[in-house]
Amino acid sequence: MTAQRGAADQGEPPDAEFRAALVRGLQEQFPGVRVWYGEATGSWWAMVSLRSGPRLLEAPTPQQLRESILSALSIG
Numbered sequence: 071m072t073a074q075r076g077a078a079d080q081g082e083p084p085d086a087e088f089r090a091a092l093v094r095g096l097q098e099q100f101p102g103v104r105v106w107y108g109e110a111t112g113s114w115w116a117m118v119s120l121r122s123g124p125r126l127l128e129a130p131t132p133q134q135l136r137e138s139i140l141s142a143l144s145i146g
Contacts, residue, residue: 092132100139118142 089107096105096116104117108128114135116127125142129135 096132096136096139099136100143103139105135120146122146 093105093107097103100116100118102119106115107113108115111128113128113130114132116135116139118125118127118139120142127135127138127142129138
């Protein structure tokens, strides 16, 4: 595990380049889902379009955000 990945796993803010790579990876994995890191909140966010309407998700780590997106899409 890299130092940057370790920092992201522990909720420490990653640097901008690493953060952008994580955002791209999640958006590639979940087309149509908008993902970002909230610098003011220190949280990871996603806007997921569901049949019932859009849903805003927040998580302390990108891994937890991924799990939340998977859960939201499976419940749909």
